[in-house]
Amino acid sequence: MAEKDMTEKTLEAYNDVFADIVNVLLFGGRRLVREDDLEDEMPRSIYKADGKLHEEERDVAKRWKDCGVRIALFGIENQTEPEGNMPIRVIGYDGAAYRGQMLRNKKAEENEKYYPVVTLVLYFGFKQHWNKPRTLYDCFQIPDDLKPYVNDYRINLFEVAWLSDEQLGMFTSDFKYLADYCVQMRKQNDYEKPSETVAAPNMDTVKHYDELFKLFTVMTGDPRFEETANEVRKEGGPRTMCEVLDRIEARGEARGEARGEARGEARGEARGEQRGRINTWLTAVRNLMKSTKWTADQAMEVLGVPAEEQKELRARL
Secondary structure, X not given: OHHHHHXXXXXXXXXXXXXXXXXXXXXXXXXXXXXXXXXXXXXXXXXXXXXXEEEEEOOEEEEEEEOOEEEXXXXXXXXXOOOOOHHHHHHHXXXXXXXXXXXXXXXXXXXXXXXXXXEEEEEOOOOOOOOOOOEOHHHOOOOOOOHHHOOOOEOEEEEHHHOOHHHHHHOOOXXXXXXXXXXXXXXXXXXXXXXXXXXXXXXXXXXXXHHHHHHHXXXXXXXXXXXXXXXXXXXXXXXXXXXXXXXXXXXXXXXXXXXXXXXXXXXHXXXXXXXXXXXXXXXXXXXXXXXXXXXXXXXXXXXXXXXXXXXXXXXXX
């Protein structure tokens, strides 16, 4: 799980991928955030509890600049399994980001303007919907009389495997392949070629080649993604998802044929051995029946012929 989380972070940390995710999921495909308008934010924050310092780390965090003014901080949290504490985690991350702004303002010669913090929770599970709390209220049993005094907090949860075809078609970065994989696995429990929605209008070359196919290797448990991708790159061929998947399919068919031939040979050898054993038993049973006048069953019992071979012997006697 740690390896998967690391590969997801590596891909999403690219500004073009990060901006693409935000533009599609928050702004309906409008290209409001440009990759050049993003700068990295330290994902770690320090807090003190029980007299000790503790460290929290986001998955990915960026600042969005507009005309040189920082106006928003976006954070992405990746989840493969639903987590009940997610609203509490998110409010902790967001609170740490606001506290960091406050501390910087105290140290600055001129106070900077505060800016909002937005956290996206990307859920990559495809076997079931998110079934854990989405708000702070959902995490507690709050008496009705107390509710007016407890501020609620809602997480911005996006279930990637349940994105619509329209949303899939809005992605322009390599993230579209990851999203399409999750959707296909949810619908048919199998991943084939990129859907027409993702591939249209033409098959774009994969930009973040290593990161994408390492992620696919980790997610599927199939090393052929990374191995084949490396082969295609070394040969100087088209670096597209379709090219890699075609190679993987061809390699799978070749392996299947080789395994089929090997199994056929093994079965042939086994059948030959069985025929040899039957012939040996047949000669022994006939000789014993001739010398003793016993029946076939009596002869086979004395000789200890295996039960699974007795039927064939009877048919040939």
